[in-house]
Amino acid sequence: MKKDSSIRYAIDESLSSVRFNAQDERSVLRRVRAQRQEEKPPVHAKKRGLRLDFAFAMGMVLVLVIPLTVFTLHAGSLRTQRIVPLADTNPSVDAPPVKVSETAQPVASAAPVSDSVIDESAAIRAARDCYNAVCDTSIFSFEEFTVTCTLDAPLYPAETEGDTQYTVVMESVYGNGCTFEVYVDALSGSVLHSDPKYATLPSISALQSEKAQAWYKKNGNCLLTWQPAAQAEFSRRYEGATLREAKDGEIPFAQAAEIAKNAAASYDAAFCYPLLFSERAAADGIARYRVFCFADEITGDASSAQPAAVVVLNAATGAVESVRAFDSESDSALMKGWVDVR
């Protein structure tokens, strides 16, 4: 069989805009580093009560490590990494914004320049301010992330020669893959950040995590039968906050079920289970109930339960927008609260 190269040319040409670019490379290297840090003993977990030790360590960092690090980083031969315990280093909410020293001098020689390099807590404070400014804090707060701060040498010397930066990697405590990275220039304090949507967008495998599966074990395998608060919290953690509870002024779950039951009477709907899809789950930004109506009550192992009809209601007004037969192809995912919010 003679090998034809037309397929190779076709794919390369058709997907010429698809490149594994420098951003991808950085992302891989950062994840590799974060992974490496996770494999090390979790020294940060034991330190909360030892304030004297921490102060001593910070003193040592200021007096010895930073000047030495700056010197050796400049020589391109040393990198320091440290997992920063959240409670020890997080500033209070009303902490003032990072002040950039006007006297900061570029690292141009082996002379000590520690005064001009911001410390880790300032870098984390900058990351926190950045997170609060650009990410949707109504879904996750800064405290719901573990924070790793790394003082790093330039990854691509040709691109950022002379820069020394902190990489602050935030990873969700729920193990859902939500992540936010902030790069803080160690001299100027200026900030670059990753795409904020990944801070609130769980990864595809989030639902397979042990933590997510524990919710099913606790509440049953059919989301429809869960309490609204449990639905909303699970969705917030693992599904991208596509579901929520009813707010003041919106019709409550029980009323939504009643309206849907009447609307779907022609489908012999006897038992209706509402899910309230948040503004985030709709292209037009309007929160709606999707009520799944069954002829029989859901009991026991409900994985095979199939509704007769789906009723869509406006959450604010209770107006019925549609009543239709359940379509297993398109509605199965919705029944679990899953909407692609990418």
Next chain:
Amino acid sequence: MASYTEDTREQALTQLMHLYGDSIKRMCGVYLRDTGMADDAAQETFIKAYDHIDEWLDGEIGNEKAWLMRIAINTCKDTLRSSWMRHIDRHQTIEALPLSITPNNEERLALTQAIMALAPKYKEIVLLYYYQDLTLRTCAQILGISAPTATRRLQQAQKKLRIQLEERG
């Protein structure tokens, strides 16, 4: 086994990303038909490769390309197997993908689209054999099938491609 510094390992990984990053990402794009997932899968491939980077540096991995392609294909398969994918069809329609269209490459575009439309088991053998230019024996090893099965599968894939291209005119 020699002990390597983290810098050496990262340099090795960067070298692999420079060499194979584009082709792996494009292969994942064709396999998954979703540019966002292709990003994730390509990155995941190199993160998994890093776990065995010492073996590669030691020369224990003979064919590095085959090794990376095996990881990439398995990562794509895992993505398709995930529960999310089983319930939500995140495949973009072929027409919606950001393919480069110039007046001269309509034929090639049609060929790419025809490959994307193949079932995964045919798509993977086509991608490995034609796009990654691996031998049929290596493709069989990567996919965990016998060489005769790989040959038969490739022939069937060619047949399906021909039919699709004829239908598309």
